[in-house]
Amino acid sequence: MLHYMGRRVFQLIPVLLGMTFIVFMLIRAIPGNPAQVILGQQATKEAVEALNASLGLDQPWYTQYVSYLGGIFQGDLGISLRTKLPVSEEIIPYLAATAELALFAMIIAVVVGVNAGIISAWFQNSWFDYVAMVVALVGVSVPVFWLGLMEQWAFSNQLGWFPTSGREDVRDPITSITHFYLLDTLIQGRFDQFIEVLKRLVLPGMALATIPMAIIARITRSSMLEVMRSDYVRTARAKGQKMFIVVYKHALKNAVIPVLTVIGLQTGLLLGGAILTETIFSWPGIGRYIYDAIGFRDYPVIQSGILVIAFIFIMINLIVDLLYTVIDPRIKYK
Amino acid sequence: MTGAINIKTEAAPSRERASGPWREGWRSFKKSKISLVGAGIVLFFILIAMFGPMIAPEGINEQNLTKRLLAPSSEHWFGTDDFGRDILSRIIHGTRISLSVGFFSVILSVIVGSLLGIIAGYYGRWIDTIISRIFDILLAFPSILLAIAVVAVLGPSLQNALIAIAIINVPNFGRLIRSKVLSVKEEEYIVAAKAIGMRDSRILFSHILPNSMTPIIVQGTLAIATAIIEAAALGFLGLGAQAPSPEWGKMLADARIYLLKAPWTMIFPGLAIMLTVLGFNLMGDGLRDALDPKMKS
Numbered sequence: 202m203l204h205y206m207g208r209r210v211f212q213l214i215p216v217l218l219g220m221t222f223i224v225f226m227l228i229r230a231i232p233g234n235p236a237q238v239i240l241g242q243q244a245t246k247e248a249v250e251a252l253n254a255s256l257g258l259d260q261p262w263y264t265q266y267v268s269y270l271g272g273i274f275q276g277d278l279g280i281s282l283r284t285k286l287p288v289s290e291e292i293i294p295y296l297a298a299t300a301e302l303a304l305f306a307m308i309i310a311v312v313v314g315v316n317a318g319i320i321s322a323w324f325q326n327s328w329f330d331y332v333a334m335v336v337a338l339v340g341v342s343v344p345v346f347w348l349g350l351m352e353q354w355a356f357s358n359q360l361g362w363f364p365t366s367g368r369e370d371v372r373d374p375i376t377s378i379t380h381f382y383l384l385d386t387l388i389q390g391r392f393d394q395f396i397e398v399l400k401r402l403v404l405p406g407m408a409l410a411t412i413p414m415a416i417i418a419r420i421t422r423s424s425m426l427e428v429m430r431s432d433y434v435r436t437a438r439a440k441g442q443k444m445f446i447v448v449y450k451h452a453l454k455n456a457v458i459p460v461l462t463v464i465g466l467q468t469g470l471l472l473g474g475a476i477l478t479e480t481i482f483s484w485p486g487i488g489r490y491i492y493d494a495i496g497f498r499d500y501p502v503i504q505s506g507i508l509v510i511a512f513i514f515i516m517i518n519l520i521v522d523l524l525y526t527v528i529d530p531r532i533k534y535k
Numbered sequence: 536m537t538g539a540i541n542i543k544t545e546a547a548p549s550r551e552r553a554s555g556p557w558r559e560g561w562r563s564f565k566k567s568k569i570s571l572v573g574a575g576i577v578l579f580f581i582l583i584a585m586f587g588p589m590i591a592p593e594g595i596n597e598q599n600l601t602k603r604l605l606a607p608s609s610e611h612w613f614g615t616d617d618f619g620r621d622i623l624s625r626i627i628h629g630t631r632i633s634l635s636v637g638f639f640s641v642i643l644s645v646i647v648g649s650l651l652g653i654i655a656g657y658y659g660r661w662i663d664t665i666i667s668r669i670f671d672i673l674l675a676f677p678s679i680l681l682a683i684a685v686v687a688v689l690g691p692s693l694q695n696a697l698i699a700i701a702i703i704n705v706p707n708f709g710r711l712i713r714s715k716v717l718s719v720k721e722e723e724y725i726v727a728a729k730a731i732g733m734r735d736s737r738i739l740f741s742h743i744l745p746n747s748m749t750p751i752i753v754q755g756t757l758a759i760a761t762a763i764i765e766a767a768a769l770g771f772l773g774l775g776a777q778a779p780s781p782e783w784g785k786m787l788a789d790a791r792i793y794l795l796k797a798p799w800t801m802i803f804p805g806l807a808i809m810l811t812v813l814g815f816n817l818m819g820d821g822l823r824d825a826l827d828p829k830m831k832s
Binding site for chain 1: 543589595666667669671672673675676677678679680681683684687688689704760764767771772774784787791794795798801802805807808816817
């Protein structure tokens, strides 16, 4: 197991290096003089040269890349051109905001998706099966940003159940400790704020959860259908085991591997998809951070933001890979 | 499953000639009602895209400021926007944009992906290692984020959005073709073709590529669906089509501030995106079941 883990991590090194290289090239791929493009046409020659020097663009590219890579290893993600603050410090609250939202969305997606898939497989060709699969089909086809806007219109403006946007009530700001507001409000014993934060999570969380939920439901259903036909399930039924136990204990355990793969993949995609949801719900997350940076041509922020998300994406997939061995002992790696 | 048995018993000698993987695929595609619905939706939107300017009640940018933000009525089925433009007409004109971005971006990624995949799969060794690593790296980024990054570099426009979407899809097709080439390469007829001294390029393009077409068609149909959503997402973020283009995502972005006053400005363009994407998804699922029985779920 340890050996396998080591090898998997080792295999990631070229991918991680390649990732840093692509992100590094982003700023250099801007047609023309990047510093001029960043500062605009009216910028003075001195300003352009100063920016060139501070971004290290006046040196040969391989020197730049080595020093960029060296910086990353020391936790240096560059300085934001807009705020003049180090990105590595600035990014943390944004990252926490996205993590809280993504986790919330993923919990909805997994709980609803897995159960809908199981019930659909259990009662194959029932009305529940048909309805669930049609909803899942529509679910993967719906543009998340549009769904978010429709939710705002229906549940916020028309029904008034949830606040339209934002992570906290500006009149009653949250004192941040961990940057995870659900946790922060609990630590401080502010249950009124906890409910407020929870309410604000519902709409963006549901919008973000839709696609993974639909995909998880479909994959769970097909994986369960396959397992349910197997001999040991029939045996379990024949010896009089309750159907609920057969489905949730015996069958699910063997159907879970493909589901887990999808959950891992979707969690990563969720981070990318968050950029749209966060824009709509004014959620101060990393997607919004990158999006605002594009408007200001704040390339160090764009680069590092993308790098951080891609890194997390890779790590999640690694964890999923390693979880396989835990869940299914038959999978052994040499 | 019963379908496969039926075909065998039904096949009369006179019909023998008509059988073949494509025929058989079409037969099983026809049986699935849900895929036919998908194909119907796709055909409907293709017709709209082709004959849009003829059927649209008004032009793309025909403004009438006395008719701003009118609710849907018999005169304006989908209502009007903040410039008094007919939303139905704009959606009809926008169909052409969304479908072409979806279609051409996928064609572009199929071409580039196939070339890279074929080279990697056929020649193997270090070329394979390099190309496969590049695919791994590109796949390590969440796709929409990579698209945003590409557009951030190239500058926002519909054309650059198309290129960005094409780039993010390249590794998917590349990997698909590579694995297909690897399995076809060992077939006897390829070994035979090599033995009689056929040139590599001929083996690749007249033997290996045609035999890899099915998964490309399936994957391509599904990729058009995602490409349409991605183009709309980029348009919505202001990174794709620019005003006054009637691109659906851009229409949503422009209408956002009127969500309260005139929800129809948002509802209909969104429904158009959803329906088109649903059509391609259903059709792709149907094609996969029909052409690629191994992948059947």
